[in-house]
Amino acid sequence: MLTALYSAKGAPGVTSSALVLAAVWSRPVVVIEADPTGGDLAYRCRAAGGGQLAASPNVLGLVAALRGERQTDVSEWAQPLACGVNVVAGVQSPAQARGIGDLWRRLAVTAAGANVDVIADLGRIERTSPTMPLLTAADVRVPVLAASLDSIVHTRGHLLDVLVDGGRTLPLVLGKSRTVAADARDVDEVLAQGGVIAAPAAYLPLDHPGLSVIEGGASPAGRGRGSQLVRAARTVAGRVLESAGAEVPA
Numbered sequence: 001m002l003t004a005l006y007s008a009k010g011a012p013g014v015t016s017s018a019l020v021l022a023a024v025w026s027r028p029v030v031v032i033e034a035d036p037t038g039g040d041l042a043y044r045c046r047a048a049g050g051g052q053l054a055a056s057p058n059v060l061g062l063v064a065a066l067r068g069e070r071q072t073d074v075s076e077w078a079q080p081l082a083c084g085v086n087v088v089a090g091v092q093s094p095a096q097a098r099g100i101g102d103l104w105r106r107l108a109v110t111a112a113g114a115n116v117d118v119i120a121d122l123g124r125i126e127r128t129s130p131t132m133p134l135l136t137a138a139d140v141r142v143p144v145l146a147a148s149l150d151s152i153v154h155t156r157g158h159l160l161d162v163l164v165d166g167g168r169t170l171p172l173v174l175g176k177s178r179t180v181a182a183d184a185r186d187v188d189e190v191l192a193q194g195g196v197i198a199a200p201a202a203y204l205p206l207d208h209p210g211l212s213v214i215e216g217g218a219s220p221a222g223r224g225r226g227s228q229l230v231r232a233a234r235t236v237a238g239r240v241l242e243s244a245g246a247e248v249p250a
Ligand SMILES: Nc1ncnc2c1ncn2[C@@H]1O[C@H](COP(=O)(O)OP(=O)(O)O)[C@@H](O)[C@H]1O
Pocket: 007, 010, 011, 012, 013, 014, 015, 016, 017, 040, 123, 174, 204, 205, 206, 207, 208, 211, 229
């Protein structure tokens, strides 16, 4: 099952959301950093062995393995973070992303058919982005947006422009913990007014300490457990799995 997280504009928190959702995911999952502007998690998160992730394996190795129709297991290209998330580290420059060219398409097919769930961080995406096949192939598409009118309106325009068949759209709103639930309802209203068909928006609070402990390597079952962010992420992860009709272990 492939879940694609992306944004229409700006940097609302796509990468952080992908990380936290993967940390609380109830089934085996791999994050693939597929943001053409470059991956971030290697620099932001502690690796399982301490220190930073190694330079490879990474997404370049994964797509190279897909050249010539070869099959590969996405997990083989992932590295474990200290928080327990397995991540296929992204490119280090837009030039590397361009070099991947048509193999993004092959990656999308592989990610959608992988024997583990895949959360793809697509970063900001446009209709002409080389990573569009990942959005098209996704079982659940999660546009991430800030709880501000400009962000909501841009996301609405984007959804109307880039709309793809199949799959489900589950917007994810990030905002202040006290107001973000109400913000999510505003998002539903603005999207519906524009004729966008999407599931009711899910939401995550802005919780800097909560995010820092996960990045620093705390497990969401351990020291990270009580944070607002982790608790909210469990609800969001459940909704994503539910909207894909995925079986969740009891
Ligand atoms: N839920 C959150 N709580 C606190 N800070 C967050 C949260 N999500 C994102 N941020 C912060 O916002 C900034 C942008 O987040 P990032 O995930 O890199 O966005 P994007 O991938 O959309 O560019 C980072 O400094 C990150 O620490």
